[in-house]
Amino acid sequence: MNYIIGGTASRSVAEDLTKILKGKLVNITSKRFPDNELYVRILDDIKGKDIIIVQTTYPDPNIIELFLLQNAVEEAGAKSISIVIPYYGYARQDTKFQEGEPISAKALAELISKSADKVITVDPHKEYILDFFSTSAVSCSAVPEIAKYLIVKKIDMVLAPDKGAVDRAKKASKIINCDFDYMEKTRIDGTTVEIKPKNLDSENKNVAIIDDIISTGGTMAKSIKELKKQGAKKVFVACTHGLFADNAIKKLSTAGCDEIIATDTIISDYSRVKIAPSIAKLF
Numbered sequence: 001m002n003y004i005i006g007g008t009a010s011r012s013v014a015e016d017l018t019k020i021l022k023g024k025l026v027n028i029t030s031k032r033f034p035d036n037e038l039y040v041r042i043l044d045d046i047k048g049k050d051i052i053i054v055q056t057t058y059p060d061p062n063i064i065e066l067f068l069l070q071n072a073v074e075e076a077g078a079k080s081i082s083i084v085i086p087y088y089g090y091a092r093q094d095t096k097f098q099e100g101e102p103i104s105a106k107a108l109a110e111l112i113s114k115s116a117d118k119v120i121t122v123d124p125h126k127e128y129i130l131d132f133f134s135t136s137a138v139s140c141s142a143v144p145e146i147a148k149y150l151i152v153k154k155i156d157m158v159l160a161p162d163k164g165a166v167d168r169a170k171k172a173s174k175i176i177n178c179d180f181d182y183m184e185k186t187r188i189d190g191t192t193v194e195i196k197p198k199n200l201d202s203e204n205k206n207v208a209i210i211d212d213i214i215s216t217g218g219t220m221a222k223s224i225k226e227l228k229k230q231g232a233k234k235v236f237v238a239c240t241h242g243l244f245a246d247n248a249i250k251k252l253s254t255a256g257c258d259e260i261i262a263t264d265t266i267i268s269d270y271s272r273v274k275i276a277p278s279i280a281k282l283f
C-alpha cells in the first residue's frame, strides 16, 4: 500500500491520489517558527513503507517544505520515496541563456534526487529536463483530462499558441473530435510579437487555445484578441499550469476570453481539471 504525504502546495492532489490508489494519507504537521523558519513533522509510523510525497515546487517556500519532508521520510526509515511534483517550478530556466546564469531546473533536480527513488511530474516545460534528475523521472500529461473537460463546450477547433506546442493541440482535438491548428508568432521588433492564426477560419467558431503554462497571460491575450478580431464566437483558454502572474486574469478577460481553465497542479480559482487521475496511471 502507498502512504501518501501532501505538502502545503498540493494537499488536495494528495487526497485525490490517495483515493484513486486506495492508499493511506499520512498525517503531518507543518508550521512556522517565530522567525518564520519552517517546521514539519510526520505524525504516523512510516517505517518500512512505500511513501509518495506530493508537492508543487512553486512558490519558493514549497521547495523548502519538500526538502524537509524528504528528509523526515528518510529519517523515519521509509522503504521507498516517490516524489510527485505536479508543477515543477524553475523548469523554464533549463539552460544557460547567458554566461553566468545557473541551470535552475538542473540545480533543483539534483537536490530533489538525493532522497528520491522516483520522480513524477506533469507536462514539464521541456521533456528533457527529466534527464536532470539522477533518479528515475517520468512525466504525464494533463491534456487528455483538459480535453475531456472541453468536450461539453462544443469546441470547433483547438489551437496551440505556437508551432512548438502543436502536438498538445492535436492530442486534445482527437479526444474532442474537432480540428486543430497553431497560431503563428511573428516578431515585429525586439519587444513586439504579433500572433495570428495560420491558414484557418475561426469565424463563428468556438475555439480553445491550449498551452502548458499561463504566466503573465500575454501570449494568450494576444491570441484571444486576434481570434475575436477574426470573428471567433467563443474563445476558451486552457493550460496545465496556471501561474497567473501580474494581471494575467484581467488581461485575459479584457482580451475577451470566455473561460479560463487550468488544472490543480497549481491551485487557483481556475483549477477546473483534476490532475490526480493522470498521475495515478504512473503507479
Ligand code: R5P
Binding pocket: 161, 211, 212, 213, 214, 215, 216, 217, 218, 219, 220
Ligand atoms: C512558453 O514557451 C510557454 O509554453 C508559455 O507559452 C509561456 O510561459 C506563457 O507565458 P505568458 O503567459 O507570460 O505569455
